[in-house]
Amino acid sequence: MNNNIGFIGLGKMGLPMAKNLLKNGFTVFGSDVDETAINEFKGSGGKTGMINEWIHSVHSIILMLPSSTIVNQVVDDIIELYHPAAHHGSNHLLVIDMSSSYPSETRKNGKKLKNRNIDFVDAPVSGGVKKAISASLSVMVGGRFEDYQNCKRLLDCVAEKIFYIGDLGNGHLLKVMNNYLSAGHLLMASEAIHLLADFNVDPKTAIEVINQSSGRSGSTDYKFPSFILNEEYNSGFSLRLMEKDVMMANQVFKEYDAATTLPQSVFHRFNEASAILEKEADHTEIFKFVAAYLTKKGAFK
Incomplete structure (x- = not known):
């Protein structure tokens, strides 16, 4: 053989x-x-x-x-x-x-x-x-x-x-949709946790509650405890690659004339973050970027 x-x-x-x-x-x-x-x-x-x-x-x-x-x-x-x-x-x-x-x-x-x-x-x-x-x-x-x-x-x-x-192509199509969901979940969770923090809800407690509730996702279950709440931001997957993945998803939706604007909105945020954060930034650092636009109290660090 x-x-x-x-x-x-x-x-x-x-x-x-x-x-x-x-x-x-x-x-x-x-x-x-x-x-x-x-x-x-x-x-x-x-x-x-x-x-x-x-x-x-x-x-x-x-x-x-x-x-x-x-x-x-x-x-x-x-x-x-x-x-x-x-x-x-x-x-x-x-x-x-x-x-x-x-x-x-x-x-x-x-x-x-x-x-x-x-x-x-x-x-x-x-x-x-x-x-x-x-x-x-x-x-x-x-x-x-x-x-x-x-x-x-x-x-x-x-x-x-x-x-x-x-x-042929269906594997890549499913991967694109998976990456789109992953990025969307992370972005939404980041916005939610920042908003909760502005109301003095402890982020760690918020993640624990969400992970026992219907809002749970791979981001809240794994990425927040492992890379975000500890401020290590070291998942090993770059923000630029995540931006590329979301751009691909947005393009696929456009190719099929899908009646949705959500892919464009998610891509817009990751595109902005990629332009502002360091070139080698981890994709979990989108959490830091969210603070720059979400609330009046938010401050980009």
Whole structure:
């Protein structure tokens, strides 16, 4: 059985995911523009090299990249470099896009890859850096069911929960909606807690009550106790990436002419915060930004 995998994108999420594949006995060829990440990957037993040096030796290539634009560029590179006749193995090459990509772009990439006899699934993840390290991510897979079955062995090495969502692009669509909800919940909870604090309601007490009530969310249950109330703001997921996610959701709603203004409002606030806060600000620091506009007593620190 061919245990060779290509992994393109060794960032905060990609590197621990690639390491978990190595721990499970796969031979992983890693690629990234960051030499520090490459060196850490090599130190964990990973192999490196130009894509053209290993593309015909792997059965699958995982993409874990920061934007659809970069994914599109890499897909074009794969199409240019890959020659089916030179591929080692009986099955087609399978590309697995685990990035947070635009669903419409995913479908376009699927058509381009199909024309070159390259199989393709979208398999974005949720759970953050800590769950990437512990291999307990959730994965949403879109594409042919046969391709889903072919990549499940890999996904089991990085994820605790794997969901088959249906057609190609549906994984990315669900991920976009999940990220939109996550951002919206965090923004609304931040506004609510600031308002309550102005009425002398202790934020910790407010979060405890909300978490025993119908207003509970992932933000109140996990992000506030872990990163916000202690003022550490160190979830490992940046504000700029959250802004990008909300921008994607807003665009998806626009593409479908959805009769709603809420996605635009959520994006507007994250866009403002990204422009004002430090470049490397954590996404949980939206809580600090909310104080700048919510009430007359609020003061941005």
